[in-house]
Amino acid sequence: MPLEVMDTVKKEKPVAKKFRSFEGLADSTFVRLADFSDDFAYDMRYATENNFLKAKVYDCAECYTRVKTAKALVKANKEFNEHGVKIKFYDCYRPNSVQYKMWEIVPNPQYVANPVKGSIHNKGGAVDITLVTLEGEELDMGTDFDFFGKRAYHDNLDLPQEVLDNRLLLKETMERHGFWSIRTEWWHYNLSAASNDKVADFKWKCN
């Protein structure tokens, strides 16, 4: 069909958005979450200055992970949807060169993983997330993303019941889908199956 005709057809009847399928993709391949589902929300903080570094370390806001991480996230999000909420991403796969940039700004292992060793974010198996309603309103998790302090700890139970309930929903659902949490950051989740993957420096294209 000539291009002009296709354009006309598109205008008259908008075609449903076509998503990519995981079929035939190796578990270690890097993929863009938004190509597989539009049921996620995004607030990629490190592509802005609204983060604890006060610096924009990504050229553009994209959420990439390895295929096995993406598959687990899509499944977990389906379960969240049953509760009327969905995942919102703050950070996903982080190229090792970006880890070096962050380390240059804050060379303190308490806040930034040493780039020489790398972190699971650099392996494509970690995500920083929260939950929002299907309309996009954030659930109260007690602190903002990257709040470094006791209030962000999973074992700090001195918080309003609503906050504890929200964190528990996030944690239990993620754990059911193969992720584990770290004690000091309520937003950080590692895919267990990613621990032994290699640190990567794949970089996505920005338009």
Ligand SMILES: [Zn+2]
């Ligand atoms: Zn993280």
